[in-house]
Amino acid sequence: xxxxxxxxxxxxxxxxxxxxxxxxxxxxxxxxxxxxxxxxxxxxxxxxxxxxxxxxxxxxxxxxxxxxxxxxxxxxxxxxxxxxxxxxxxxxxxxxxxxxxxxxxxxxxxxxxxxxxxxxxxxxxxxxxxxxxxxxxxx
Amino acid sequence: xxxxxxxxxxxxxxxxxxxxxxxxxxxxxxxxxxxxxxxxxxxxxxxxxxxxxxxxxxxxxxxxxxxxxxxxxxxxxxxxxxxxxxxxxxxxxxxxxxxxxxxxxxxxxxxxxxxxxxxxxxxxxxxxxxxxxxxxxxxxxxxxxxxxxxxxxxxxxxxxxxxxxxxxxxxxxxxxxxxxxxxxxxxxxxxxxxxxxxxxxxxxxxxxxxxxxxxxxxxxxxxxxxxxxxxxxxxxxxxxxxxxxxxxxxxxxxxxxxxxxxxxxxxxxxxxxxxxxxxxxxxxxxxxxxxxxxxxxxxxxxxxxxxxxxxxxxxxxxxxxxxxxxxxxxxxxxxxxxxxxxxxxxxxxxxxxxxxxxxxxxxxxxxxxxxxxxxxxxxxxxxxxxxxxxxxxxxxxxxxxxxxxxxxxxxxxxxxxxx
Numbered sequence: 001x002x003x004x005x006x007x008x009x010x011x012x013x014x015x016x017x018x019x020x021x022x023x024x025x026x027x028x029x030x031x032x033x034x035x036x037x038x039x040x041x042x043x044x045x046x047x048x049x050x051x052x053x054x055x056x057x058x059x060x061x062x063x064x065x066x067x068x069x070x071x072x073x074x075x076x077x078x079x080x081x082x083x084x085x086x087x088x089x090x091x092x093x094x095x096x097x098x099x100x101x102x103x104x105x106x107x108x109x110x111x112x113x114x115x116x117x118x119x120x121x122x123x124x125x126x127x128x129x130x131x132x133x134x135x136x137x138x139x
Numbered sequence: 140x141x142x143x144x145x146x147x148x149x150x151x152x153x154x155x156x157x158x159x160x161x162x163x164x165x166x167x168x169x170x171x172x173x174x175x176x177x178x179x180x181x182x183x184x185x186x187x188x189x190x191x192x193x194x195x196x197x198x199x200x201x202x203x204x205x206x207x208x209x210x211x212x213x214x215x216x217x218x219x220x221x222x223x224x225x226x227x228x229x230x231x232x233x234x235x236x237x238x239x240x241x242x243x244x245x246x247x248x249x250x251x252x253x254x255x256x257x258x259x260x261x262x263x264x265x266x267x268x269x270x271x272x273x274x275x276x277x278x279x280x281x282x283x284x285x286x287x288x289x290x291x292x293x294x295x296x297x298x299x300x301x302x303x304x305x306x307x308x309x310x311x312x313x314x315x316x317x318x319x320x321x322x323x324x325x326x327x328x329x330x331x332x333x334x335x336x337x338x339x340x341x342x343x344x345x346x347x348x349x350x351x352x353x354x355x356x357x358x359x360x361x362x363x364x365x366x367x368x369x370x371x372x373x374x375x376x377x378x379x380x381x382x383x384x385x386x387x388x389x390x391x392x393x394x395x396x397x398x399x400x401x402x403x404x405x406x407x408x409x410x411x412x413x414x415x416x417x418x419x420x421x422x423x424x425x426x427x428x429x430x431x432x433x434x435x436x437x438x439x440x441x442x443x444x445x446x447x448x449x450x451x452x453x454x455x456x457x458x459x460x461x462x463x464x465x466x467x468x469x470x471x472x473x474x475x476x477x478x479x480x481x482x483x484x485x486x487x488x489x490x491x492x493x494x495x496x497x498x499x500x501x502x503x504x505x506x507x508x509x510x511x512x513x514x515x516x517x518x519x520x521x522x523x524x525x526x527x528x529x530x531x532x533x534x535x536x537x538x539x540x541x542x543x544x545x546x547x548x549x550x551x552x553x554x555x556x557x558x
Contacts, residue, residue: 012171032531036503067276067377070294071192075503078194094310097171098294101164 005118007111009087011132012097015106018126019084021136022056023116024048029064030072030096039081057125058083061112062090073099085127087111087134108132140169140307141176149303157207161299168296169307178308181269182288183213183301184258184278185250188241190234191219191502191510196241202298203244210304213250214258216275217435218242218490219497222254223465227486230497233508238490250301254490255464257366257435259286262466267388270312272300276379277434277524280369283311283380285362287388292379311380319352319382321345322398327408328357332367332440333541333557335360336523337414338406339371339378345404348377352384352398359386363437367522370434374524414539415557418526421517421536422554428518429549430493431542432462433525438470440542444485445476447546453484454552465489485549493518494528501532519554521545 026047033043039054054076063069073096076082082105086092089112092100100107106129119125119136126135142150149162169177188199220230220238245252253261256275259282265271267287273279274297282288291310293300300306311317323346329338342351351372360368365386372378384392431444444461453459461480463471468489471477480487497510504510517536520526526537540548544555 012167014167032501067274067292067294070296071189071195074195074198074295075192078192079503091171094168094172094291095294097168098164098296101167102295 005136007115007134007136009108009111009132009134011129012092012109013100013105013107013129015085015104015129016127017084017106018124019055019057020121021059021119021123021125022048022051022053022121023059023119025061025116027062027064028058028060030069030076030099034072034076036072036075036079036081039076053083054081056083057085057087057127059087059112059116062088063092063096067095069093069095070099070102073105074103077103077105085129087115087127089113108134140166140174142166143177146177146305155206157202157205158302161207161302162305164296164299165303165305165307169309172307172309174307174309176308177305178270178312180211180271180300180304180306182263182265182271183209183211183297184263184271184273184275185213185215185298185301186274186295187215187218187254188244189219190238190241190508191497191499191504193503193505196237196244199241199244202302203247207248207302209249209301211301212263213301214261214263215245215250215252215254217256217492217495218254219495221488221490224486224488227488228491228496229513231509234497234504234510237508253464253466255435257437257464260435260437260467261464270306272297272306276373276377277366277370279379280373280381281366283317284369284383284387285365289317290379292377316350317380318350319398319401320349321351322401322403323351323353324403324405325353325355326405327411329364329411331541331543332363333521333523333539334411335364335367336371337411339368340375340414340523340527341406341410343372343374343376343378345406346376346378348379350380350382351378352382352401354384354398356383363440366434370522370524374527412558414523418520418523418530418537418539419556421538424553426457426517426519426538426554427515428458428460428493429545430460430462430518430520430525431545432460433492433520433522435492436461436463436467438467441467441471441476443542444546445471445479447543448483448485449479451483451550453549457549457552459483459485459549460493461485461487462492463487463489492525494525494532499532500534519545519548
């Protein structure tokens with residue numbers, strides 16, 4: 001049987017998409033933490049080091065600041081190595097928001113802890129950036 | 140978010156598809172950051188379209204093809220190749236050809252194409268209370284802190300702001316956020332732009348992305364030093380605005396209680412020296428390039444370089460790069476400054492710099508361009524900003540020293556430290 005759970009957060013970037021969860025407990029920098037060509041996390045400060053963010057719903061507590069983050073999100077999109085959606089705890093940096101809007105990657109904030117505590121990597125999530133709703137499907 | 144009639148009309152497509160996209164994106168950004176409405180901007184410093192990033196020039200070409208135009212005075216940020224003197228940098232011609240396509244897109248959008256991190260030295264000089272948008276954090280901090288214009292640290296959306304003439308009212312567009320959060324007391328006497336980049340770097344590391352009030356400087360820094368101070372802070376800490384009373388509009392320093400009760404931090408000469416030490420990781424003779432002009436040199440700096448190099452010769456086996464914007468290069472040529480520089484063997488390069496050109500290893504160009512970053516032993520620099528990004532993007536050692544001693548280094552082939 002499938003159990004469904006619905007979380008109301010804050011929609012930051014519009015769009016609706018489903019994909020497998022990838023949960024991190026450390027702040028994430030799109031400039032430096034990820035190999036653009038492969039989507040593999042290389043940042044030494046990230047607990048996702050060695051994992052791949054391509055095609056995931058990436059759950060991170062916060063984004064670490066850089067004015068250049070937008071370009072790297074857009075480069076991930078250009079290389080097809082981007083996360084399908086991003087769920088954050090804190091409001092992401094303006095540069096991350098700009099990159100996500102440009103790349104069509106939905107973002108919902110205010111939910112990283114609640115969802116991160118409930119789901120395991122690979123659980124299917126549906127992210128609705130317009131309404132700020134995340135639904136969890138676990139088999 | 141409250142939209143004007145024109146904002147709404149743009150959102151409905153009345154000004155074409157490109158402006159509809161731009162306004163929709165700006166509305167999303169504004170709603171994410173609780174902006175009540177949008178402001179009219181008077182200037183935008185926008186993305187060039189970067190040939191070292193896959194599909195990035197095409198992003199600008201796509202907007203241009205859909206009829207996008209700049210609604211306000213606009214300048215272009217630094218690019219990935221010198222579009223004129225590219226052979227001096229040994230850039231692959233394929234990269235230069237792609238970079239020139241971005242220039243073409245900007246021409247059709249009506250952008251003033253100076254391709255620089257210092258558009259103010261090319262005549263883009265926004266004034267007090269002008270709302271603006273900027274993709275370059277050094278431009279943001281200079282315009283906020285020295286000119287009194289109002290800018291956030293933006294990314295690509297500076298393009299959308301330029302196209303629409305609008306920007307959501309949040310961050311440093313609100314006067315409440317243009318107040319000091321920390322008080323910095325400088326207990327040192329920095330001299331020259333390198334010292335000021337190092338001072339800024341030390342301050343930024345302490346205050347991260349807040350608004351420092353700077354006290355204790357023994358004299359008013361000149362314009363080049365003010366520029367250097369800001370980029371240092373923007374590099375280490377993400378500072379978008381500093382307040383130097385008597386310089387930063389509208390602060391005269393006579394405001395009652397200014398800085399009272401704020402967290403207080405002292406910066407000593409040892410803190411400035413520590414920045415130099417941190418960026419001296421190369422060996423005395425193990426370098427390939429000496430670089431001056433980060434941020435892109437002003438006309439005053441070009442005069443200084445020409446005087447230092449007049450009648451001298453750069454040591455064989457060393458390259459001396461001077462980076463400035465193409466407008467200043469033209470001014471310098473007309474003033475006869477390029478002759479002594481060229482006679483010394485130094486190269487004057489525009490539109491790019493070591494960290495922005497094909498040296499960077501953190502970029503992701505189309506493999507078909509055949510870009511291969513050269514192996515470099517180390518680069519001698521006179522800017523803490525360039526040093527930091529050489530380390531992070533080119534992944535080679537640096538040697539940081541003053542402008543004058545960097546020139547001595549290029550002439551002698553042996554590193555001359557600042558201290």
